[in-house]
Amino acid sequence: xxxxxxxxxxxxxxxxxxxxxxxxxxxxxxxxxxxxxxxxxxxxxxxxxxxxxxxxxxxxxxxxxxxxxxxxxxxxxxxxxxxxxxxxxxxxxxxxxxxxxxxxxxxxxxxxxxxxxxxxxxxxxxxxxxxxxxxxxxxxxxxxxxxxxxxxxxxxxxxxxxx
Amino acid sequence: xxxxxxxxxxxxxxxxxxxxxxxxxxxxxxxxxxxxxxxxxxxxxxxxxxxxxxxxxxxxxxxxxxxxxxxxxxxxxxxxxxxxxxxxxxxxxxxxxxxxxxxxxxxxxxxxxxxxxxxxxxxxxxxxxxxxxxxxxxxxxxxxxxxxxxxxxxxxxxxxxxxxxxxxxxxxxxxxxxxxxxxxxxxxxxxxxxxxxxxxxxxxxxxxxxxxxxxxxxxxxxxxxxxxxxxxxxxxxxxxxxxxxxxxxxxxxxxxxxxxxxxxxxxxxxxxxxxxxxxxxxxxxxxxxxxxxxxxxxxxxxxxxxxxxxxxxxxxxxxxxxxxxxxxxxxxxxxxxxxxxxxxxxxxxxxxxxxxxxxxxxxxxxxxxxxxxxxxxxxxxxxxx
Numbered sequence: 291x292x293x294x295x296x297x298x299x300x301x302x303x304x305x306x307x308x309x310x311x312x313x314x315x316x317x318x319x320x321x322x323x324x325x326x327x328x329x330x331x332x333x334x335x336x337x338x339x340x341x342x343x344x345x346x347x348x349x350x351x352x353x354x355x356x357x358x359x360x361x362x363x364x365x366x367x368x369x370x371x372x373x374x375x376x377x378x379x380x381x382x383x384x385x386x387x388x389x390x391x392x393x394x395x396x397x398x399x400x401x402x403x404x405x406x407x408x409x410x411x412x413x414x415x416x417x418x419x420x421x422x423x424x425x426x427x428x429x430x431x432x433x434x435x436x437x438x439x440x441x442x443x444x445x446x447x448x449x450x451x452x453x
Numbered sequence: 454x455x456x457x458x459x460x461x462x463x464x465x466x467x468x469x470x471x472x473x474x475x476x477x478x479x480x481x482x483x484x485x486x487x488x489x490x491x492x493x494x495x496x497x498x499x500x501x502x503x504x505x506x507x508x509x510x511x512x513x514x515x516x517x518x519x520x521x522x523x524x525x526x527x528x529x530x531x532x533x534x535x536x537x538x539x540x541x542x543x544x545x546x547x548x549x550x551x552x553x554x555x556x557x558x559x560x561x562x563x564x565x566x567x568x569x570x571x572x573x574x575x576x577x578x579x580x581x582x583x584x585x586x587x588x589x590x591x592x593x594x595x596x597x598x599x600x601x602x603x604x605x606x607x608x609x610x611x612x613x614x615x616x617x618x619x620x621x622x623x624x625x626x627x628x629x630x631x632x633x634x635x636x637x638x639x640x641x642x643x644x645x646x647x648x649x650x651x652x653x654x655x656x657x658x659x660x661x662x663x664x665x666x667x668x669x670x671x672x673x674x675x676x677x678x679x680x681x682x683x684x685x686x687x688x689x690x691x692x693x694x695x696x697x698x699x700x701x702x703x704x705x706x707x708x709x710x711x712x713x714x715x716x717x718x719x720x721x722x723x724x725x726x727x728x729x730x731x732x733x734x735x736x737x738x739x740x741x742x743x744x745x746x747x748x749x750x751x752x753x754x755x756x757x758x759x760x761x762x763x764x765x766x767x768x769x770x771x772x773x774x775x776x777x778x779x780x781x782x783x784x785x786x787x788x789x790x791x792x793x794x795x796x797x798x799x800x801x802x803x804x805x806x807x808x809x810x811x812x813x814x815x816x817x818x819x820x821x822x823x824x825x826x827x828x829x830x831x832x833x834x835x836x837x838x
Binding site (some may be wrong): 301315317348381449450452453 | 474485660744755
């Protein structure tokens with residue numbers, strides 16, 4: 291991992307659809323070098339996936355997302371890892387993190403509607419061994435996701451020229 | 454009625470290409486590479502701290518030299534960033550942009566009849582500022598063959614008994630040229646031997662892409678005869694905030710301060726608060742912007758060379774300066790036709806003085822998407838010639 295790799299990662303994180311040629315002219319590498327480096331980063335698991343940021347609300351999707359906080363009794367020898375790994379297998383769990391503070395695990399769960407989310411929590415998550423308490427918060431509106439602003443920003447007026 | 458306009462005001466040329474750019478305003482779907490300012494917004498923490506200070510009622514004059522906290526922070530920032538040593542008490546003035554700093558610096562040193570050498574191509578205001586101060590601007594050409602650096606021999610040739618100072622700007626607007634330590638050492642001897650003063654506008658210092666910026670004031674014994682100008686506009690995307698600064702040894706600084714206190718009093722306080730926050734916490738934002746400019750530069754300059762406009766690699770600022778010599782058109786003709794036929798606005802190089810003709814200034818401070826589109830249009834234009 292060198293400075294050029296980091297540069298490639300920053301470029302791809304911003305826009306993963308750029309061609310190797312386009313990236314090559316920006317980074318002063320050849321496009322073959324770009325390809326070799328990207329393959330190596332994929333093979334090493336540094337690049338996990340190429341994805342798209344979508345404003346689902348604009349796409350007319352009424353999916354419900356909620357943040358679920360869990361208080362968990364850790365296991366001897368494994369801590370939170372085993373239960374976290376188990377929870378992460380559920381398709382509905384989009385994000386899962388261990389937190390400091392008043393609760394332990396934080397889940398981002400999505401579902402078609404409220405019923406689906408609440409059924410998932412009450413039937414699958416809450417009854418699990420070692421989960422002591424759950425708190426579910428519905429996301430009402432998302433303004434920014436992973437560094438991407440989702441609301442319309444007014445473009446500032448620029449002069450057509452200046453010296 | 455008499456003609457009230459002073460001879461001095463009459464003697465400075467109006468911008469010859471204004472009409473041509475006003476045309477760009479009336480056209481639809483124009484890609485403008487004519488704007489010498491970042492396309493980023495000011496980092497939000499800077500805006501926020503300024504807004505908060507207004508809410509707190511911080512809306513009064515500041516000391517003439519600027520807020521003490523800003524001068525102190527700036528003093529250590531300059532030390533850390535460029536190894537440039539200026540005392541915050543009596544060697545730094547916060548100004549309303551570098552434009553004001555330039556004006557008071559020149560007025561502090563120029564007497565009627567003094568000649569001031571200006572390394573050109575250069576930003577358009579240097580020569581008129583010298584003229585307004587009663588001095589005589591003398592261009593020194595930086596040629597493409599020298600990668601638009603200031604050549605010591607050319608400099609030497611232009612020096613007369615009346616030469617008082619030299620005005621330089623590296624990284625350069627419009628060429629993107631950079632002077633490294635060796636380049637500066639070569640001109641330092643001439644400056645010192647001829648007992649000249651150096652005014653160095655380093656507003657693009659943070660936008661240096663290959664290696665680190667060398668402040669002229671840190672080269673050999675130049676410090677005692679150097680006025681350093683810099684500001685926040687380019688590095689922190691703060692053009693509209695109008696905050697710059699002038700640094701110089703005490704005597705020079707005091708002379709400039711007298712002018713500053715009469716004509717400006719102080720830089721706007723909200724701008725100064727924003728500038729303070731910029732140094733304190735916008736380093737990361739600045740680096741992100743600089744990285745993006747570097748990518749755009751690489752992409753755009755290789756694109757210009759590919760479509761047939763020879764372009765040297767600019768090591769700083771955010772301008773590419775392609776040559777149009779091979780097209781048979783003058784820079785002005787090229788720029789006018791490119792705007793009318795392909796709706797891409799660029800600035801003809803001759804606007805920037807000697808050495809600029811047959812070149813175009815293209816600011817790559819627009820999105821990569823727009824740059825790609827602009828390259829396509831330039832290629833179409835060239836194919837139609």
